[in-house]
Every structure is written in C-alpha cells, then in structure tokens.
Amino acid sequence: MVQDCVNCGSQVKAGWSITFHTSQGAVYKCLRHALGHGPMLKRSLMVCLVVGTALTLINQGDILVAGEWRASFFWKMPLTYATPFMVATLGALLNSRR
Numbered sequence: 001m002v003q004d005c006v007n008c009g010s011q012v013k014a015g016w017s018i019t020f021h022t023s024q025g026a027v028y029k030c031l032r033h034a035l036g037h038g039p040m041l042k043r044s045l046m047v048c049l050v051v052g053t054a055l056t057l058i059n060q061g062d063i064l065v066a067g068e069w070r071a072s073f074f075w076k077m078p079l080t081y082a083t084p085f086m087v088a089t090l091g092a093l094l095n096s097r098r
C-alpha cells in the first residue's frame with residue numbers, strides 16, 4: 001500500500017511512511033517530513049532535558065560539584081543530552097512506521 005505524505009504529497013511505500021495521530025485524525029509523512037514533526041520533536045526535547053540532566057548528574061556530578069571542569073567535560077555534555085534525544089526520536093519514528 002502506498003501513502004501520500006501530508007506535507008509534500010510524495011508517495012511513500014508501505015513500511016516507509018510514518019503515521020502521526022493529530023486532532024484531524026491520522027496523517028502520513030515521509031521520513032524527511034516526519035523528522036520535522038513538531039509535537040514529536042517537542043516530546044523528544046522534554047525527554048532529552050529530563051534524562052540528559054539525570055545522566056549528567058550521575059556521570060559528571062562529582063566534577064560539577066568539585067568545579068574541576070576538564071576539556072572532556074565539554075564534549076561529554078552535549079553527547080549526554082543528544083543520546084536521549086536521538087533514542088526518543090528514533091523510538092517514536094520506529095513505533096509510528098507503517
């Protein structure tokens with residue numbers, strides 16, 4: 001079965017379209033437009049803030065408290081926040097795939 005992307009109208013093969021449930025009912029999007037779906041990004045951002053902060057406190061809390069910020073801290077911090085964002089987004093996309 002082929003679905004039309006609600007944003008660009010392109011036809012997406014079965015298994016590659018992503019379904020989002022909105023107030024207007026189910027809408028189908030191609031991967032490109034699904035990646036920019038606002039409500040999904042907002043939810044992923046919330047997960048990122050909560051889980052990223054918890055992971056930062058668990059893994060870097062002693063460094064934060066001691067004030068001994070090493071160079072590695074500055075590349076670990078963004079990755080610590082980016083990982084739950086990517087996991088939440090990928091999970092949403094895979095669960096919504098049709």
Ligand SMILES: [Zn+2]
Binds near residue numbers: 005008033
């Ligand atoms: Zn599209």
